[in-house]
Amino acid sequence: MSNYLLSKTSYIKGLQCQKALFFYRHHPQLRDPIPPARQATFNRGHEVGNLARHLFPGGKDATEKIDGKTAKPVERTQELIAAGINVIYEAAFIFDEVLVLVDILVRDGEKWKAFEVKSSLRLSKSYYQDAALQYYVLSNAGLTISDFSLVHLNSDYVLSGALDLNKLFLFVSILKFAKEKLPSIIENITSHKIVLKGKDIPEVAIGEQCFSPYECDYRGQCWKHLPIGSVFELTGVNRAEQARLFNAGYTTTNLVPETEALPLLARLQVLTSESNEVVCDKEKIKIFLETLSATILFLDIENFQPAIPKYQGTKPFAALPFAYSIHERKSNGDLIYRSFLAEPGTDPRLEFIQRFLDDTQGNAIILVYDVTAERMSINLLRQQFPNYAIQLDQRMKRLRDLMQPFQQGWYHHPKMKGSISLKSVLPALVPELNYNSLAIQNGSHAMAIYEKLEDVDLFARAEKITELEAYCHLDTLAMVRVFEVLEKSIA
Ligand code: SF4
DSSP: OOSOSEEHHHHHHHHHOHHHHHHHHHOGGGOOOOOHHHHHHHHHHHHHHHHHGGGSTTOEETTOOBTTBOOOHHHHHHHHHHTTOSEEEEEEEEETTEEEEEEEEEEETTEEEEEEEESSSSOOHHHHHHHHHHHHHHHHTTOOEEEEEEEEEOTTOOOOSSOOHHHHEEEEEOHHHHHHHHHHHHHHHHHHHHHHHSSSOOOOOOSGGGTSSSOOTTHHHHTTTSOTTBGGGOTTOOHHHHHHHHHTTOOBGGGOOTTSOOOHHHHHHHHHHHHOOOEEOHHHHHHHHHTSOSSEEEEEEEEEOOSSOOSTTOOTTOOEEEEEEEEEEOTTSOEEEEEEEOOTTSOOHHHHHHHHHHHTOSSOEEEESSHHHHHHHHHHHHHHOGGGHHHHHHHHHTEEETTHHHHTTSEEOGGGTTOOSHHHHHHHHOTTSOSTTSSOOSHHHHHHHHHHGGGSOHHHHHHHHHHHHHHHHHHHHHHHHHHHHHHHHTO
């Protein structure tokens, strides 16, 4: 399979940026480490892809090793076709120095139907381009394609009884699109090949394309010359606008003039990067703190979002709460800690509700960080378990948002650099407390770890549970400490 220059991945990469294409092929060592959340997305893609094979059962996998020998998918695909196999998974073809592996290829009389599976609820432009490239290769590699479809998850599907694959997946034919795109595909392939056969790294300035349609894997390389505090760090300003400011010579945030219209947090970022002083509206913070009760429950809920619905009444990617942590702060400042982590592999919802209601009894204010997320989690449970609606409503009425003073710009520390995420606010306000020493440092990683727990051995599971508990504990302790800084700010 060495006589190819391009693949689906490298073709799409080249459409995003030909410098990225060059790095991908010639300097793979420059690639940034894959973040855990993105790895989880890859894993999810495999899981959904494997499930979709059951739509066309009984097929042969062209990438499977035979007798322990290295697979030769292109040759194997031809053997399977010649042997009269009707369904081939990962069918591989090369044409015009482009290799494609089609997720599912199904014989349709003298012709073939092709299916590309996507583990998403919506289809992006890149998916169409990827499928159109495959159509180009297939239809020139000796196959007559009667149809080519993208297969993706149905956002309206609700699990009721056994999983119904014919309702879980939606099919969208891209045949017309692929035929229309043939001239531009040939043009793109030619252009990509010139780049790859050249000796020099293409000269491409950093810009909006570094994030669109995907965050580029080579930012560590291309962006290393950027100064600390570059305009690409401006919060709430889109990438195109950041690139415009950068190319206009405002390379760092402190250089952006007042005449440039910026969102509130970005303006605060610029202001505090110049002054290096904290912005603090004592009056507003005082009013905010006065709305809270003497005893406060600091709450954080962690969700996971299985692509394939696991539990009755849930949809693909439905948020399912699997853990919470609560620091109860008494009026004298004493802290009591309570937490819950669902047994991996079980439906967490009912036990979550019961434990959550037990642990949040009374009338104390429940302080969360980003109330939208917590409200959504509780509301989903309320809809799925209406018997608990009254009690869950009572908890929702007690919710207040610790993010509000930061979101409204009442408090801004220069080290927050415009970001109001707790992961930015904590090290700025409470530098002695941070996530750096933890194995799990953000919610996406926590979710990815939890989803894998049921597949690991008991020793690894115990270790990961300890890491998850440490992360959840810090999340609400961080809120308590940040809250205390706000209290002191008005003293
Ligand atoms: S970081 Fe930007 S400029 Fe560099 S290769 Fe990626 S997309 Fe191209």
